[in-house]
Amino acid sequence: MEKTELKLKKAGEVRTRFAPSPTGFLHIGGARTALFNYLWAKKQKGVFILRIENTDKKRSKGKFESDIKESFKWLGIEWDEFYKQSERLKIYENYLKKLLKEDKAYFCFCTEEELEAHRQYQLSIGKPPIYSGKCATLSKTTIKKYLKEEKNFVIRFRSPTKKIVFNDLVRGKIEFDTSLIGDFVIAKDFYWPLYNFAATIDDFDTKISHVIRGEEHISNTPKQLLLQDALGFPHPKYAHLPLILAPDRSKLSKRHGAVSVRDFRKAGYLSEALINYMAFLGWNPGTEREIYSMPSLIKDFSLERVQKGGAIFSIKKLDWINGFYIRQKPIEKLTELCIPYLIKSGLIERIKKKSGNPSPEELKLFEEKPQFKIKETRELLKMQKLMEIIALYQTRIKKLSDIVKDCDFFFKERLSYKKGLLRWEKMKDEEAYDSLDKIEKIFSKIEIWKRENLQENLTKELERVGDKGTFLWPLRVALTGKEGSAGPLEIAEVLGKEKTLKRIREAKKLALGK
C-alpha cells in the first residue's frame, strides 16, 4: 500500500481519459467507461480528461460532440481537461516525420483494391490478413518518384516481430504475438493520423497514467505498445473493462432499443439512478450495499473489483433503482422534474409572463412561479397543486415519463372508459349507480373538502355495506377512468369538490346508459 502510494507520487498524479469519437450519441457503454475513468481518477485526486477523437472528418459531427458534453454534464461527470484531435494535427505530423526519418515507418502506395484482394486471399487459406510488406522495402528513389507523381499513399508502421506481454489491471497477464499484427497503417496523410497512432501520442502527450477502456480495445493494445516503444514513450497502465451486453449476449447496440444516455434521459431516468446502475455493471464494492451516489462511488471504487465477464444490461433493475431514487426525491424537486413531461405531452402549458409592464395582479400571479395552465380546460394551475398531484404518484412511477399516463386524468375535461369498469367484482351496473349516487349525496353535503373529512363521512356507509370496494372502486374509476390508481379519496381531495361531483355524475350517466 505504502509502496504504491509512493510510486504514484513519484510518477505524478493519476490521469485518465475518455476518448470518444463523435460519430453517434453517447452510448451507455461509453458512459460507463467514462464513469470508471472518472471514478478512478477522482478517487486518487487525479485528473480526468475528455478527448474528442475526430480525425475521421467524414464521420465526426459537431452535434455528437455536443451530445457527449451535455450527457456528461447531466450525469455529473466533469472533465478537468479537454482535447480535440483535430486541433492537434501538427503534433501528430511531427511524430510521423520522426518515425519516417528513423525508418520506423514507411510510405505505402498499395491501392485499396490490391490490399482487399490480398486480404481475401489470406482469409481464404485460413491465415490472418496481414500486410504483405510490399512497400516496406521500396527504395528512396522510388518513393521520391511516387511522391512526385502525387501517388496516393498511406504511412505504415514497421512492426517489429516479437512477443508482447502486458499486465492488465482487470485481467492480469495478456500475451500477443506481433507477427500476427503486421505493418499497420498509422496515417492516411501527414495531417490525417489514424486511431492507434493519434491515441498513443495523445496519451503520452497528456501524461495519461491509466488507460481504462472497453474490452474491444484489447487487440489494439499491442499496437499501441509497439508504437510507444518506437517513439520512446513510457507505457501507461491498462485496464480493459468488460462489455455491456444485450439480453441476447451480443454487444449492446442501437438495434436493442434505447442505448444512448440521451435516450435514457428522455425516458425519465434520473442521472443518479443511471450512474448507480452503470457503476454496478461490472463492478461491486464487495459488500451488500447497492445504493451509491457519485461521492460514495469515488470513495469506494477500485479497479481490482472490476468484473472480467460481460454484463447484460437489465432494464428491470435500472427501473427499480430509478424508482428508488424517485421515491427519495423531495416532492418539489420531483415535480420540477416531471413538469417537462407533462408539458411535452400537451396536458399542461407554461403561462408566459407578459412582456412590458405587468399589472399588479399579474405580478401577484407570478409570485408563486412557475405557473401553469391546463391545456384542455384552460384552468390555471399552481405549482402547489401540481405537487399534490405528483405526490400521489411518487411511489407509483418508475420513470418520470410514467407520470403522463398515470396522471393524465387530472388534466382532462372528460374521461373515457368502459362502463363495465365501474362495476366492482360481481356488481351490476345498477349497483354501481347506486353506490355512486350515494357517494354523490354524501359528498355534496361536505363543506370542508379534505380527505379525512371525506373519509369520515363515507365511513358510515362503508361500515354499513362491509365491503369497501362497493363504494371505493366505482368512485375511483369515476374519478380516474383507470384500473389502477392512487386512492380515490386522495384523488378527490386534489381534484376538488366541483370536479369530483361532476365526474361522479358522469359516471352515473354512463352506468345507466346502454
Place this chain on the structure above:
RNA sequence: GGCCCCAUCGUCUAGUGGUUAGGACAAGUGAUUUUCAAUCACUAAAUACGGGUUCGACUCCCGUUGGGGCCGCCA
C-alpha cells in the same frame, strides 16, 4: 478461419481450498389494501462439462463446450 478474452440462481453479483454457496433485481406466495404501486414476510432459483492436483475443490491446473471481442486507409 486466426488471435485474444470470459464462464456462480433468468439477470447483476458475493465468494479467493473446508460456507446450510450469501445479497439484489425479476418471478411466485402471503400480509396490508377498493385497485395499482410502495412496504413487510416468506418461497423457488446457480457453481457449463470432463479430467487432474489435494485428505478436501465453486475456488488451483489442463482439456472440452459455450459465449464474446478483434482481425479497416473507423474509433
